[in-house]
Amino acid sequence: MVSSRGVRHDSMRARNLSVVLATIHRSGPATRAALAERTGLTKTTVSSLVADLLEAGVVAEGGVVRGGERGRPGVAVGLSGHRVAALGLEINIDYLAACVVDLTRTVRLRRVRRADNRNSDPREILEGLRGLVKEITAEAEQAGLRVIGAALAVPGTVEDGVLRSAPHLGWRDIRVANLVDLPFEVDNEANLAALGELWFGAREPDFLYVSGEIGIGAGLVVRGDLFRGTFGLAGELGHVVVVPNGPTCRCGGRGCLEVYAGQDALLGDLASVGDLVARLESGERRAQEACERAGHALGVALTSAVHLLDPGRIVLGGIFAPLFRWLERPVSEGLRGRLGQMRGTPPALVVSGTGGDAAVLGAAGLIIQQILAEPAKMLGL
Amino acid sequence: MVSSRGVRHDSMRARNLSVVLATIHRSGPATRAALAERTGLTKTTVSSLVADLLEAGVVAEGGVVRGGERGRPGVAVGLSGHRVAALGLEINIDYLAACVVDLTRTVRLRRVRRADNRNSDPREILEGLRGLVKEITAEAEQAGLRVIGAALAVPGTVEDGVLRSAPHLGWRDIRVANLVDLPFEVDNEANLAALGELWFGAREPDFLYVSGEIGIGAGLVVRGDLFRGTFGLAGELGHVVVVPNGPTCRCGGRGCLEVYAGQDALLGDLASVGDLVARLESGERRAQEACERAGHALGVALTSAVHLLDPGRIVLGGIFAPLFRWLERPVSEGLRGRLGQMRGTPPALVVSGTGGDAAVLGAAGLIIQQILAEPAKMLGL
Numbered sequence: 001m002v003s004s005r006g007v008r009h010d011s012m013r014a015r016n017l018s019v020v021l022a023t024i025h026r027s028g029p030a031t032r033a034a035l036a037e038r039t040g041l042t043k044t045t046v047s048s049l050v051a052d053l054l055e056a057g058v059v060a061e062g063g064v065v066r067g068g069e070r071g072r073p074g075v076a077v078g079l080s081g082h083r084v085a086a087l088g089l090e091i092n093i094d095y096l097a098a099c100v101v102d103l104t105r106t107v108r109l110r111r112v113r114r115a116d117n118r119n120s121d122p123r124e125i126l127e128g129l130r131g132l133v134k135e136i137t138a139e140a141e142q143a144g145l146r147v148i149g150a151a152l153a154v155p156g157t158v159e160d161g162v163l164r165s166a167p168h169l170g171w172r173d174i175r176v177a178n179l180v181d182l183p184f185e186v187d188n189e190a191n192l193a194a195l196g197e198l199w200f201g202a203r204e205p206d207f208l209y210v211s212g213e214i215g216i217g218a219g220l221v222v223r224g225d226l227f228r229g230t231f232g233l234a235g236e237l238g239h240v241v242v243v244p245n246g247p248t249c250r251c252g253g254r255g256c257l258e259v260y261a262g263q264d265a266l267l268g269d270l271a272s273v274g275d276l277v278a279r280l281e282s283g284e285r286r287a288q289e290a291c292e293r294a295g296h297a298l299g300v301a302l303t304s305a306v307h308l309l310d311p312g313r314i315v316l317g318g319i320f321a322p323l324f325r326w327l328e329r330p331v332s333e334g335l336r337g338r339l340g341q342m343r344g345t346p347p348a349l350v351v352s353g354t355g356g357d358a359a360v361l362g363a364a365g366l367i368i369q370q371i372l373a374e375p376a377k378m379l380g381l
Numbered sequence: 382m383v384s385s386r387g388v389r390h391d392s393m394r395a396r397n398l399s400v401v402l403a404t405i406h407r408s409g410p411a412t413r414a415a416l417a418e419r420t421g422l423t424k425t426t427v428s429s430l431v432a433d434l435l436e437a438g439v440v441a442e443g444g445v446v447r448g449g450e451r452g453r454p455g456v457a458v459g460l461s462g463h464r465v466a467a468l469g470l471e472i473n474i475d476y477l478a479a480c481v482v483d484l485t486r487t488v489r490l491r492r493v494r495r496a497d498n499r500n501s502d503p504r505e506i507l508e509g510l511r512g513l514v515k516e517i518t519a520e521a522e523q524a525g526l527r528v529i530g531a532a533l534a535v536p537g538t539v540e541d542g543v544l545r546s547a548p549h550l551g552w553r554d555i556r557v558a559n560l561v562d563l564p565f566e567v568d569n570e571a572n573l574a575a576l577g578e579l580w581f582g583a584r585e586p587d588f589l590y591v592s593g594e595i596g597i598g599a600g601l602v603v604r605g606d607l608f609r610g611t612f613g614l615a616g617e618l619g620h621v622v623v624v625p626n627g628p629t630c631r632c633g634g635r636g637c638l639e640v641y642a643g644q645d646a647l648l649g650d651l652a653s654v655g656d657l658v659a660r661l662e663s664g665e666r667r668a669q670e671a672c673e674r675a676g677h678a679l680g681v682a683l684t685s686a687v688h689l690l691d692p693g694r695i696v697l698g699g700i701f702a703p704l705f706r707w708l709e710r711p712v713s714e715g716l717r718g719r720l721g722q723m724r725g726t727p728p729a730l731v732v733s734g735t736g737g738d739a740a741v742l743g744a745a746g747l748i749i750q751q752i753l754a755e756p757a758k759m760l761g762l
Contacts, residue, residue, distance in 0.1 A: 157723055165722055206611045218689075222611055229691020230587045230603055231724075236688035239723060242625065244681045253684065253719035300625045301685075303634065307617035308599075308689050310610025338634035341546055342538055342620060343612075 014376035020049045021375050029062050029078030056379045057083025087150035088364030093168045093214040098132045100140045101364035119170035149183035151363035153192040167250040189359045194219025196362030201353035206312025212320035214263040220309050240301040260297030273319045291326040299334015317352030324351040395757035401430045402756050410443050410459030437760045438464025460484050468531035469745030474549045474595040479513045481521045482745035500551035530564035532744035534573040548631040570740045575600025577743030582734035587693025593701035595644040601690050621682040641678030654700045672707040680715015698733030705732040
């Protein structure tokens with residue numbers, strides 16, 4: 001009986017810690033009295049919980065504000081960006097990336113290493129990433145930050161922490177464990193990019209984030225939550241069928257969107273998206289035609305996606321962001337022409353605010369969210 | 382202060398009523414003592430709540446079972462199918478339907494009226510439905526059942542209770558109110574059919590229900606919940622693009638699945654699905670080719686749907702159910718050939734267990750679910 005009571009007390013304390021932290025996160029700095037009023041907890045309980053959160057460096061005392069009762073001024077407690085941080089990681093087809101983000105969702109450090117990771121040896125790439133992790137966590141420590149957890153974005157399908165298939169990397173069934181000695185998550189690049197857009201970009205609660213890379217993915221956010229489907233594999237926009245008997249795709253299917261609008265189709269023999277943008281700006285016809293073709297295919301695939309997923313708006317990210325000026329018209333035409341009678345207006349088409357960083361930021365953001373939701377568990381309180 | 386306390390007491394009582402009823406619904410008949418143990422409520426509270434539920438006819442006393450404490454036998458309380466019921470309604474393109482379902486999800490009454498509702502006057506059709514409602518509720522009353530609420534399935538997109546667009550009926554922006562003098566819901570036919578399949582058919586928690594009618598729709602169920610998208614318009618499988626520049630569809634788009642696999646495309650100049658099945662059974666080549674074409678188109682559209690929605694399995698319903706024998710191979714080939722490398726195996730393809738009744742059953746089921754979730758509100762307790 002005693003141990004059962006003990007567990008109950010601990011779990012209640014854990015729950016109350018997260019309630020207090022969520023209240024601070026949602027409503028901003030507040031006095032202990034205001035926190036007691038907003039949470040329904042006693043002032044004694046709030047004071048004790050706040051003391052633990054202060055000790056762990058999750059919150060800090062700030063300026064003097066008016067408290068919750070009889071207008072007496074009090075010391076406000078707000079989220080602290082000074083001690084606790086999360087690590088975001090990304091393996092993509094042409095780069096490795098890492099970032100350290102503090103609890104206020106401020107990006108403190110960021111590193112990108114260009115490399116051609118196509119058809120690579122997973123051990124080598126993971127060794128390279130381990131090096132990047134060591135570098136950036138050492139730097140974070142020097143800045144007084146304690147990294148609490150890490151998440152990794154990968155360009156492929158993930159089930160239960162296993163990278164099932166990343167056709168462009170040439171990887172299958174890779175368990176990415178022991179990369180860091182911390183709580184660790186692995187997720188699909190487009191899923192984490194959608195969360196990156198939610199927390200660091202437009203911050204709208206309802207949208208389909210379209211991730212244009214060598215592959216194309218998408219992540220649907222509905223009322224602030226990522227829709228993952230049954231096995232966590234939803235949002236594979238790149239393999240929506242655009243032309244039933246079209247060219248063979250890396251996935252084994254035919255006529256997938258990626259074949260028409262992935263980075264390779266857009267660039268042709270150009271070396272980089274920057275080159276393509278330069279040619280588009282100088283009005284080169286071949287470059288414009290490539291964008292037109294890709295935009296039309298994207299419009300067709302997004303029509304199917306809108307019918308099936310019903311997104312609030314469509315956010316074009318990754319390499320589609322710098323190309324937005326040239327893609328917007330053909331994509332919009334496709335959506336307007338095809339969605340006509342089923343809905344009043346097609347969802348708005350907008351450009352991502354996070355550029356190529358969405359996925360690695362979303363990875364760090366996922367850990368920040370876990371810390372805010374379960375401070376007791378994540379910080380050993 | 383007094384009224385605030387009153388509200389708090391009422392809302393706690395309402396919550397506890399639904400906790401007790403949910404426990405009975407989930408775990409089957411139980412003694413008051415067992416209910417107290419399972420819910421954590423006192424035996425006095427449980428007895429008083431059960432008395433109210435008995436009085437309302439939501440539960441009934443059944444046989445003698447062993448109770449929760451010291452093995453003493455007690456009288457079990459279980460869901461009652463004898464007094465409270467829900468009305469399911471459906472307007473479809475070639476029929477009107479109604480059913481009365483009791484709290485144990487037993488179908489008590491069912492009526493279908495064949496009619497050609499294409500390009501019809503909404504007032505006339507709704508008048509016809511009102512007649513059907515009067516008939517069936519009168520009959521329910523004679524059987525001692527009290528109909529508590531009704532839901533209506535419509536073949537089109539619904540937002541906030543307004544039927545936005547039903548292209549085959551030729552209806553736009555129709556507010557279907559005052560149809561019955563009861564709590565009333567309106568929802569898309571495929572959404573409600575998916576819930577019908579969940580509650581009355583296979584009862585699996587994860588699947589995409591594909592509704593084959595004159596139009597084609599789909600409803601995704603993930604962990605027992607219907608996925609509705611941002612505006613409640615998700616799952617419009619019939620308008621997934623199969624051929625970008627294909628024939629014009631009733632929706633205004635081109636090359637939609639419906640053009641290739643809707644009832645009209647399948648039947649050609651035949652009068653009914655029964656006729657088609659008869660010709661398929663006699664091995665008629667033209668009929669087989671029609672199924673082959675429809676099956677291939679369905680396989681392409683379902684490939685896109687699997688990539689975007691990630692369903693647990695695919696359930697073919699409506700007119701696709703009697704045609705399953707002939708559709709299974711071309712659809713499966715499409716899925717297997719195209720989904721190969723992205724997932725280990727494509728989702729299983731199975732036939733619906735509810736036939737053409739899924740939507741009207743799901744409509745009644747939706748109200749049953751509301752009664753079980755909010756007995757105090759729905760029954761005025």
